Amino acid sequence: MPEPRWLDDDEFRAWIGYRRMRLLLDAQVNQDLTRESGLSAPDYDVLSALTSSEGHRRRLTELADRMLWSKSRLSRHIGRMEQRGLVAREGCETDARGSVIVLTEQGLRTIREAAPGHVASVRRHLIDLLSPEQIDALGTIAETVLAHLAPDEDLRR
Amino acid sequence: MPEPRWLDDDEFRAWIGYRRMRLLLDAQVNQDLTRESGLSAPDYDVLSALTSSEGHRRRLTELADRMLWSKSRLSRHIGRMEQRGLVAREGCETDARGSVIVLTEQGLRTIREAAPGHVASVRRHLIDLLSPEQIDALGTIAETVLAHLAPDEDLRR
């Protein structure tokens, strides 16, 4: 048995609060997103990552690394989005194994239409509830934790 | 098109930071938990909720409400945990439809052995990285968001 150094009240409040917030906030934001745009949260993440990539395209592995997804998961998800016409697969010119994921016209249109509503949802359920100091504190907390969990990587968007 | 009121830099940093933290922190804590105790995060949550219930037992619906899970999900998960001997089902005396979930001896032993390591993991990857002010800020942020998303309910543990 190691050191059973328990959580005090404030620490417990923070941890449980975080867990409950995560549960309810994500559920609400995802629900808003799906209702308004027909996109799931993973859909939105993929489209968003592609939109901010050069030429609206990216190698599968690069995309997976950037999103912290497994290649398997991304491959499957791209398959589904491809069938809906949101993205397309292209062969890679410099590596015959590789596949390049490209945002389609429809995919671009879809996320452009979804974005304002999504941002409004994030504002409504999180950002606009907090003071500038709290926004800043949350950003700093997240950066601290991320620096600990992934010290070297550049995990920016 | 509604009002495209975008996120400014601080707001964006907070939102993206929150999403990445959620991804990495949960993955790390869950991985620690599973490696050290063989329990998944949902397993731990169920055992934890039962441990803090009178008689180590609870009606399925009550448990589901408290955990913010669907009854369907809980029923299936209890089924799996039952097969591993962590919990047991009993009929309800006052309502013949009902089923009561009971913590078994083995379940109690399992979570008691898992708890210290789990708390240590939470400390290592979150709590001990933050100042008391940050802990407090996180707790307040979570409470604010929860008050907005579930104004009436008592969502305490």
Place this chain on the structure above:
DNA sequence: ACCATGTCGTTGACGTGTAAACAACTGTGA
């Protein structure tokens, strides 16, 4: 007592994530 309506918990069909195995291909050192 009876019927309508609602709740409890479970289940089937389905969508999606993971882990492991896989074929196809790359690139490096002998």
Place this chain on the structure above:
DNA sequence: TCACAGTTGTTTACACGTCAACGACATGGT
């Protein structure tokens, strides 16, 4: 140039969650 270890992306088998439908039972009004 040629084996060979490593990568790339896909796929197969499986675990798990959701939604809708369901049977069994409870409850309230008549």
